Amino acid sequence: MLTDAQLQASLETLIDDNSGQPYGAVWRVVADDSRVHVTLTLGYPAQQEHAILEAKIKELMADSRRLELDIDYQVKSHATQGNIAGLKGVKNVIAVASGKGGVGKSTTTVNLALAMAKEGARVGILDADIYGPSQGMMLGFAEGTRPQVREDKFFVPPSAFGVQVMSMAFLTTKDTPVAWRGPMVTGALMQILTQTDWDNLDYLFIDMPPGTGDIQLTLAQKVPVAGSVIVTTPQDIALLDARRGIEMFNKVKIPVLGVVENMSTHICSNCGHHEAIFGDEGGASLAKEYNVNVLGKLPLSLAIREQSDAGRPIVVNAPESDAAGIYQSIARKLGATLASQQNVQTAMPIIGMSDD
Numbered sequence: 001m002l003t004d005a006q007l008q009a010s011l012e013t014l015i016d017d018n019s020g021q022p023y024g025a026v027w028r029v030v031a032d033d034s035r036v037h038v039t040l041t042l043g044y045p046a047q048q049e050h051a052i053l054e055a056k057i058k059e060l061m062a063d064s065r066r067l068e069l070d071i072d073y074q075v076k077s078h079a080t081q082g083n084i085a086g087l088k089g090v091k092n093v094i095a096v097a098s099g100k101g102g103v104g105k106s107t108t109t110v111n112l113a114l115a116m117a118k119e120g121a122r123v124g125i126l127d128a129d130i131y132g133p134s135q136g137m138m139l140g141f142a143e144g145t146r147p148q149v150r151e152d153k154f155f156v157p158p159s160a161f162g163v164q165v166m167s168m169a170f171l172t173t174k175d176t177p178v179a180w181r182g183p184m185v186t187g188a189l190m191q192i193l194t195q196t197d198w199d200n201l202d203y204l205f206i207d208m209p210p211g212t213g214d215i216q217l218t219l220a221q222k223v224p225v226a227g228s229v230i231v232t233t234p235q236d237i238a239l240l241d242a243r244r245g246i247e248m249f250n251k252v253k254i255p256v257l258g259v260v261e262n263m264s265t266h267i268c269s270n271c272g273h274h275e276a277i278f279g280d281e282g283g284a285s286l287a288k289e290y291n292v293n294v295l296g297k298l299p300l301s302l303a304i305r306e307q308s309d310a311g312r313p314i315v316v317n318a319p320e321s322d323a324a325g326i327y328q329s330i331a332r333k334l335g336a337t338l339a340s341q342q343n344v345q346t347a348m349p350i351i352g353m354s355d356d
């Protein structure tokens, strides 16, 4: 039977499959002859994996004492590019970007955000995809939804499925953004971002406009971002574009936390056969070249499309499905990857709303 100190030492080196590194958690072990009480604080929420963690600890204990497990989590605020001021009410902003349109960036953002919320995090989404805002529709908001305004100053973001949401589409008519030029777009987005009363978020996901032009670059310089995710499809041309996305973030010193390969295989709806129509290893070779992780691969799936279109993304509509499971896994890997970055903020200046 392991002593408390031996068990504690083994737990501290236990590998987290979500990051490939030790959990980095704060562990506390108190045991007697009949039970072992383990308390740990993870650096990211992983509610869907508590049973797996329990099994791992039991295996380490290798004895018949009862295991009592208390798991908590605490997300730290990470440094922003160039240490620019953070956003009030938001610990970490995560930009979701793609090198070109139509690869499934918005669908990935919404499912990833919902999956993160299901793991136990406090989550928000800002739809900055100015020319094709779709978060409102995918989250079931009626057309014409407007945020409430508090004290004539702040937008109160409406919520869907426990996630706080703001979108340019909540403030404009369908035709407005098309007529805008770059500086107006970035100015308006910065205003929305800083004048929204985000309520104590662990992660704010930003659905970026597709591509790597001036608007994207300006946003990547001005929005205080802790990390980014690149969504790509396996076609070569999309990968060329995705490269530009990674290079843009490298240029402004925003860590790329990983690549999500979307529509990577086709699953035949008759026989269930998986087919890699555009080849198998695109995302992996991209990730290798730039030393980033592939966080996960989503199949081309009718259900993913239909359920987002119907305002109930697959993570909430079919949580037991394979695709929802992949999004949950991506969310945990993303949380773990960010938590393992050694750039925690201790005292960060804050922009955004102030109460005076």
Ligand SMILES: Nc1ncnc2c1ncn2[C@@H]1O[C@H](COP(=O)(O)OP(=O)(O)OP(=O)(O)O)[C@@H](O)[C@H]1O
Pocket (backbone or CB within 6 Å): 098, 100, 101, 102, 103, 104, 105, 106, 107, 108, 129, 132, 134, 209, 210, 262, 263, 298, 299, 300, 301, 302, 304, 305, 306, 308, 309
């Ligand atoms: N894995 C998938 N399987 C099937 N359809 C998908 C998948 N991912 C996204 N789609 C569908 O592909 C279309 C484009 O997706 P989405 O709007 O998320 O792309 P996008 O990259 O955000 O595009 P843009 O930025 O140009 O608006 C949508 O109809 C969406 O439902």
